[in-house]
Amino acid sequence: MFEIVSKESLAQSITKFVIRAPFVARKHRAGNFIILRVDDHGERIPLTIVDSDPKEGTITIIAQTIGKTTKLLSMKEAGESLLDVAGPLGNPTPIHNYGTVVCIGGGVGTAEVYPIARALKNAGNKLVTIVGARTRELVILEKELREISDEYIVTTDDGSYGMKGLVTNALDGYLQRYGRVDGVYAIGPIIMMRAVSDFTRPLGIKTFVSLNPIMMDGTGMCGACRVTVGKETKFACVDGPEFEGHEVDFEELMTRNRSYMDLEKQSLEKFDGEMASHQCKSHAKEAAHA
Numbered sequence: 001m002f003e004i005v006s007k008e009s010l011a012q013s014i015t016k017f018v019i020r021a022p023f024v025a026r027k028h029r030a031g032n033f034i035i036l037r038v039d040d041h042g043e044r045i046p047l048t049i050v051d052s053d054p055k056e057g058t059i060t061i062i063a064q065t066i067g068k069t070t071k072l073l074s075m076k077e078a079g080e081s082l083l084d085v086a087g088p089l090g091n092p093t094p095i096h097n098y099g100t101v102v103c104i105g106g107g108v109g110t111a112e113v114y115p116i117a118r119a120l121k122n123a124g125n126k127l128v129t130i131v132g133a134r135t136r137e138l139v140i141l142e143k144e145l146r147e148i149s150d151e152y153i154v155t156t157d158d159g160s161y162g163m164k165g166l167v168t169n170a171l172d173g174y175l176q177r178y179g180r181v182d183g184v185y186a187i188g189p190i191i192m193m194r195a196v197s198d199f200t201r202p203l204g205i206k207t208f209v210s211l212n213p214i215m216m217d218g219t220g221m222c223g224a225c226r227v228t229v230g231k232e233t234k235f236a237c238v239d240g241p242e243f244e245g246h247e248v249d250f251e252e253l254m255t256r257n258r259s260y261m262d263l264e265k266q267s268l269e270k271f272d273g274e275m276a277s278h279q280c281k282s283h284a285k286e287a288a289h290a
Contacts, residue, residue, distance in 0.1 A: 001081035001082070001083065002019050002020060002021050002081055002082045002083075002084070002085040003019065003020040003079070003080075003081050004017055004018070004019055004076055004077065004078050004079065004080050004081065004082065005018040005019065005020055005058055005078065006018040006078050007076070007077060007078045010062065010140045010141070011137055011138045011139070011140055012137060012138065013064055013065040013066075013074075014062065014063070014064050014065075014108055014111075014138070014140055015062070015063055015065070015073075015074050016050075016060060016061070016062045016111075017060070017061050017062075017063070017073075017076075018058050018059070018060050019058060019059055019060075019061065019082065019085060020056075020057055020058050021034075021057070021058065021059050021085045021087075022054075022057030024049070024052070024059050024085060024087045024088055025052040025053060025054045025056070025057050025058055025059050026054045026057075027087075027088050028049050028052040028059060028087075028088045029088065029092035029093070030092060030093045030095065030115040030116045030118070030119040031090060031091065031092045031093030031115070031116060031210075031241065031242060032048075032049050032087060032088035032089060032090050032092060033046050033047060033048045033049060033087060033088070033089050033090050033212065033215075033218070033241065034046070034047055034049055034059070034061070034085050034086060034087035034088065034089065035084070035085075035086045035087060035089060035217075035218040035219075036061070036073070036082060036084065036085055036086075037082070037083045037084035038069060038072045038073050038076065038082055038083060039072075039083050040083055042069055042072060042083070043068075043069050044084070044216075044217065044218065045069050045070070045216075046089070046212065046215045046216070046218045046237065047061045047062075047063055048061070048062075048111065048112040048115075048210075048212060049061065049087065049088060049115070050062050050111050050112070050114055050115055051114075051115060059085075062108065062111035062140070063108075064107070064108040086218075089218050089219075089237065090218075090237060090238075090240060090241050091239070091240065091241075091242070093116050093119065093185075093208075093242055094242075095116075095119045095120060095123050096123060097123045097124040097125055098120075098125055098182040098183045098206075099125065099126065099181075099182035099183075100125065100126040100128065100178075100181045100182050100183075101120050101125045101126070101127060101128070101181065101182060101183045101184070101185065102128045102129075102130060102171060102174065102181050102183070102184045102185070103116060103117040103120065103127065103128070103129050103130070103184075103185045103186075104129075104130045104131075104132070104167050104171065104184065104185065104186040104187070104188070104192075104196055105129070105130070105131050105132070105145075105187055105188055106131075106132045106133075106167060106186075106187070106188020106189050106192040106193075107132070107133060107134070107138065107188050107189060108140070108188075109187040109188030109189070109192075109210075110131050110133075110139075110140050110141055110145070110187075110188075111140060111141060112187045112210060112212060113129075113185060113186075113187045113188075114141050114144060114145060116185055116187075117129055117145065117148060117149070117185075118148050120185070121148045121149075125182075126150050127148060127149050127150050127151075128149065128150060128151045128152075128153070128174060128181070129145045129148075129149040129151070129152045129153070130153045130154075130155065130167050130170045130171060130174075131145065131152075131153070131154050131155070131162075131167075132154075132155045132156070132157075132166065132167040132170075132188065132192065133154070133155075133156055133157070133161075134156065134157045134158065135156055135157065135158050135160050135161070136156060136160040136161035139154055139156070139161060139162075142154070151174070153170045153174070155167055155169065155170050166192075166195065167186075167188075167192060167195075167196065168195050168196060168199045171184070171196070171199065171200075172199070175203075180203075180205070181205060182205075182206075183205065183206045183207070183208070184196065184200055184205055184206070184207040184208070184245075185207075185208045185209075185242075186207065186208070186209050186210075186245065187209065187210040187212070189213070190213055190214075190250065190253060190254055190257055191254070193209040193210075193245060193250075194248075194250040194254075196209070196245065197209060197245030197246055197248065197250070200245070200246070201246050206244070207244070207245035207246060208242050208243070208244060208245060209242065209243060209245040209248060210240070210241045210242050211225065211227060211236035211240050211241050211242075211243060211248070211253065212236070212241050213257060214227065214236050214253060214256060214257050215236050215237045215241065217237065218237045219237065219238065220235045220237055220238035223235070224256075225237050226256070227243075227248065227249065227252065227253050227256070228248075228249035228252055229243045229244070229247045229248050229249070230244070230247040
């Protein structure tokens with residue numbers, strides 16, 4: 001069992017957990033992820049390791065409540081435990097001193113880009129961070145990213161914070177002001193990573209994307225995360241999760257990512273129904289004993 005040391009709400013439906021997992025904490029590198037199972041009836045889900053403390057034997061994860069398992073996870077409190085935390089998995093991010101790098105995080109992808117951004121800064125790069133969110137309340141890890149960034153830019157869809165627009169607008173603006181950059185890392189919704197890759201391709205800027213959104217099993221056995229990269233079949237979990245964005249077949253990736261949407265929706269609706277039924281029975285028992 002893996003103890004939840006602390007729990008913190010970062011934004012609506014986005015929660016940070018610090019979990020005691022000593023072996024994972026000792027071996028973690030930027031870009032790694034874990035496979036987590038809340039209980040013995042739950043599914044296994046991949047989550048990026050945001051941070052680790054080898055001395056304390058803890059890792060940090062940030063999860064957005066979207067489906068049944070992330071909702072079940074969000075209901076856990078500090079002091080409770082998770083059944084399984086397996087990792088670190090995936091290939092660590094290749095970290096080099098490129099010169100000037102831009103790290104782009106979209107939505108909860110900001111949590112996944114943070115450890116990579118920190119590692120790139122520690123390697124001596126000039127770090128430009130661009131964070132995109134729907135609205136101000138969904139901007140996360142601002143303090144942490146500002147501290148390590150040479151320039152920090154926020155974009156919001158509704159213009160409630162930072163500049164109104166897309167992360168590609170912010171990247172274009174930076175390039176117009178300062179000229180060429182030496183590399184881009186983009187993590188977030190698939191459509192955002194595709195847009196960034198399409199933007200940087202004609203400019204010849206090496207661009208890395210993380211294909212975490214399509215992963216399921218995390219060990220390459222289920223085959224659900226198959227994707228074509230450079231006209232070759234790859235598995236996001238064991239060959240990635242990061243790939244050269246200009247080589248990814250995003251059309252195929254988006255189609256495959258939609259394959260389980262109906263089943264995920266049904267699973268969440270069933271879970272919500274079971275929870276509502278359980279609450280009704282609990283209230284009925286309380287009323288009977290009142």
